Amino acid sequence: MKKNIVFLLAAIIVVSCGTKVKKPEARSKFLKGFSTYYNTLFNAKDALNSEFTERDKAHKDNFYAPYIPILTYEEQPLGSDLGQSSAFAENSMKMAEVNRPQQNARNAPGMPSNGPGMPGMPGNTSQDPNNPEGNKGASVLEIAEAKALKAINKYSVIRKGEEQNKTIFDAYIILAQSRIYQGKAIKALDALNYVFTHMKEDKRLPLAHIYEALAYSQIKNYHKSEEIFNKLRNEKLSKDHDKLLSIYYAESLLDAGKKEESIKELDRAFELNGNRKLKSRIAFLRGQILQETGKQDLARESFLSAYKYANDFEFEVKSQIEIAKTFNGKGNYEGAKDYLEKISKKGTYGSRKNEFYYALGLMANKAGKKKEAQEFFRKSLLEKVSDGQVRGLAYYEIGKDYLDKNDYIGAGAYYDSALVSMTYEPSRILLQDQSSYxxxxxxxxxxxxxxxxxxxxAKMSDAQKTDYFAKYIEKLKIKEEKEEQERRRAERSKGFDTGDYNANSLFANSSNSFEDFGVSAKGFYFGNTGTVSKGTSTFKQVWGDRALVDNWRYSKKMTSLEDMKNEALGVTSVPNPRRFEPSFYIEQIPSDAGKLSQLKKDRDTASLGLGVMYQNYFTNTPLATKTLYDLVDVKPEEKVMLQALYEIFAMNYEKNPQIAARAKQILLTDYPYTSYAEFARNPKNNNFVKSSEEVENEYKMAFALYESEKFAESQGKIEQVVLKYPKDALVPKLNLLNAFNAGKTGGKEVMILQLEQIVLNYAKTPEGIKAKEMLNYLKSDIAFQATDNKGNKMPDNPFNGPGQPSNIQSQNSNIAPNNTVNQMNNNPPKNNNILKKPGNNTMQKLQAPVEAKPMTK
Incomplete structure (x- = not known):
């Protein structure tokens, strides 16, 4: 056999060294394929494999993102080899020993030579005019891309428009992959188009189409991507191609927002793939989607499958936690709790107790056991930190409990701790907003x-004040006596060993000395400044700043909360020698009417802001409404009263009209001549549709009646049209015409009210802008008789004298009719573009009016 191999190699060398030069089209397909793989293409595949290996080592699943990816870089296909096989890695090691020395000699330091046929390719930094030093090496993916291109340029064999060197297919797949993973999807599509044009009969063509669909998905052309995937599904594919298609297709559907279709495709991917790791990841992703869509029972089953097939400790733990999260509160809570508590004590699971306690807290919350849930969250904080995000979430859950009890100081303190611990940035950003709110x-x-x-x-009599503070002093004495007893008990305990020798303690090991964390050799802990610095930093990250006192785990946190509350309430924390005398407190109560009035004003303004914040920050309409109605009941000043009533009506008139009715009634009865009352009569409507022909005809008739000075009839017709077609695009124009009708029939002050209402409801429409201009003119300094918000006549301004122009020009001032009414009221411009009959020139503006903003607060 060895002789045959030697003879074959000798024949190859003789043929290749022949003097006859053949044209590219006549070159041997066999030799071309052989040379392609064992030279440049091998290097391209090796570079891609190296990049995937490095990425896989650095890969860490983010279980707090909405979805995890199915394929890690270990499972990514390598060229046309489906599944980054360890076989290639093993085989490549032998070839790498032979090829890499020459490669390094040619490309040092890490920069591939592009050759004369590839100008401007990545890595050719020495020729880049923008990089004269040429000291910036190419990335590994750029090397893979350059090597694949080099293989294509050097070894491609085209005859009659068809590629004869089948190995070139692999080169193009590697080229497409390296570009996709660089985010250059369009260039990847260019590479794949060559395959579709010149290698139409290749059996691996479905793989190229899978990457084509993946590239389209990357550039968010989901329609084209889905079209390609669906076409492939209808073809007869190899099992390996079908496995890969099901994974990429499911993720593409998910990216496109088609969650139900994605779940179905994940079911198919789960059945097709036999690899335990892939099955576990597919099941976990499916569980995440099902949980998001509210299908908790199905999600639970999916997470159980993820746990069953998991071959990774981290995946096992996170799957167990997700199973706990999907508890619906109706199942066997005690059984589930016992199971999690037992498993958290087994072997390596013991290092994740903090995560299991957090999961138990979530389960207890869903079971309606709020107190027990808080105990579990606090237990989670006492355990060793295995996941910073989980620690942050435990702090968040405790803070949320404080928030539910309206303890904002406590909630804010725990939210701040959560922000320090959390590692997932989107959660931190959301929590940062909530914390500031x-x-x-x-x-x-x-x-x-x-x-x-x-x-x-201040309202109490002297006797009531004395009695009140006498009771307060008694409670204060009891509290201080208890604190003194605690202090003495702590003094007696000094000198005794109170160390923590549990399994997670620093002293649990058998060594008699401190351990130098982060260094190989061990010695006295405080003898190494590096370990002390690292330990201090870690302690502060976990516990924050703590005083050197007994029970430091609890006392500092609770004391700080109490101090913060006392500071907010204006209570000093320093004991005063007169603190047991009622007169000490009575003397501090203000008696001046001016100071008491200012205190009430500040309280009312703060109540208004609090009600608005409840609605705007947390969408807590019931609490916001209650807070504002409580404010209305204490009769604040008129400005605050009007704003409170407006806010109550605005947030309730659509969803809770019965609750809004009281605010509306007060506005209409006590403040009938304000824009707030006008708003209550006719709330704004921003959801306009295009104008209908019927409304246009009605508008023309109303305008004709106005021109004929039949103002009452015009007004009646407009009110009927607006009532019948409240969402028509001509509504703002109809209201503006109605304002002119009102001015003619009711006088200047009624016209101003109508215009204010238009500005309030349709601020950015042409009609709203015109109404604002008219208001500025109507409210100019012309002699008039002013009235208050209830319609009562006001005396002349003493500083101006009788008959002199008044300076009262606030937005809510109203003007009584007199002989000096301006020309706009007497003769409204009939040729004004805003009021003219709707026609071809004006209808385009009316089709999409700008949405009006709410009233400035």
Whole structure:
């Protein structure tokens, strides 16, 4: 056999060294294929394999992202070899020993020579005018791309438009892969087009089409991608091609937002793939999608499959936690709890107790056991940290419990701790917003609480004040006595060994000295500044800043919360020698009417802001409505009252009209001549559709009646049309015409109200802009009789004197009719483009009016 091989090699050498030069088309297909693989193409595949290997080592699944990828880089196909086989890696090691020295000699340092046939290819930095030093090496994927191109240029054999060297197919697949993983999907499609044009009969063509669909999916052309995948599914594919197609197709459907179709394709991928790791990842992804779509029972089954097939410890743990998350609260909670508690104590699972306790807390929450859930979350914080994100989520759950109890200081403190611990950036960004909202709410909440307390005390008689503070002093004495007993007990305990010798303790090992973490040799812990610095940093990351006191795990956190609350309420933490005297507190209560009035104003303004924040930040409409109605009941100043009533009506009139009815009634009864009352009569409507022919005809008739000075009839027709077609695009124009009708029939002040309503509802439409211009003119300094918001006449401004122009020009000021009404009210411009009959020139603007913004607050 050896003799035959030697003879064959000798014959090959003789033929290849022949003096006759053949044309490219006449070259031997066999020799071309042989040379292609064992030279340049091998190097391209080896570079791609190296990149995948490095990426696989660095790959870490993010279980907190919406979805995990199915294929890790270990399973990525390598050229036309489906499944990055370890066989190639093993075989390549032998060839690499032979080829790599010459390769390194040619391409040092890490820069492939592109050759004369590949100008401008990645890696040719020495020829790049923008990089004169040529010291920036190409990436491994760029090397793979360059080598694949070199193989194609050097060894391609085309006869009669068909590629004769079948190995070139592999070169083009590697070229497409290296470009896809560089994010150059369009260039990958260019490479694949050559295969479709010149290798039409190749049996591996479905693989090229799979990568074509993948490239289209990468550039978000999901329609084309799905079209290719569906066409391939209807063809008879090899089992390996079908496995790969099912995975890429499922992920493409998911990217396109087609979750139900993606789940079906994942079911198929699960059945097709026999690899345990792939089955586990497919099941986990399917569980994530099912959980997101609210199918908790099916998601639970899918996560059970992921756990069953998992061949990775991390995957086992995360699958167990996801199984716990899908608990619906109706099953056997005690059984599930016992199972998780037992498994968390077994072997290596013990290092993940903090994660299992977090999962148990979620289960307890769903079972309605809130107190037990909080205990589990706190237990999670006491365990060794195995996952920073889980620790952050445990802090978040505790903070959320404080928030539910309206303890904003406590919630804010735990949210801040969660932000420090979390590792998943999108969660941190969302929590950062919530944390900032809580701080704003907290500021208003405690200001209201403090001012309410002061105002309540100010209303008491002297005897009531003395009695109140006498009871307070008794409670204070009991509290301080208890604290003194705790202090003495701690003093007596000093000197005794209170070390933590549990399994997670630093002292649990058999060594008698501290361990130098991060160094190979061990010695005295505090003798190494590096280990001390690292330990201090780790401690602060886990526990934050702690005082050197007994029970440091608990006392600092609780004391800090109490101190923060006292500071917010204005209570000093330093004991005062007179703290047991009622007069000490009574003296601090303000008695000046001006100061008390300012306290009430501040409290009312804070209540208004608090109600708005409940709605805007947390969409808690019931709590926002209650807070604002409580404010209305204490009779704030008119400006705050109007804004509170408007907010109540605006947030409730569509979904809770019965709750909004009271606010509407107050506005219409007590403040009938305000734009807020007008808004309550006719709430804004931003959901316009295009104008209908019937409405256009009605508008023309209403305008004709206006021109004929039949203002009441025009007004009646407009009201009927708006009531019948509230979403028509001509509604703003009809309202503007109605404002002119109102000006003619009711006077200037009624016209101003109508225009204010148009500005409020349709601010950015042409009609809204025109109404604003008209308001500025109508509110100019012309002598008038001013009225208040209830329609009562106001006395002349004493600074102007009788008959002099008044300076009252606020948005809610109203103008009574008199002999000096301006020309706009007497003679509205009939040729104004805003009011003219709808025709071809104006209808285009009316088809898509700009949505009006809500009232400026």
């Amino acid at each position: 809580i701080k704003k709410i907290s500021k208003n909440y405690y200001l209201i609480k403090r001012n309410d307390s002061v105002l309540s005390l």
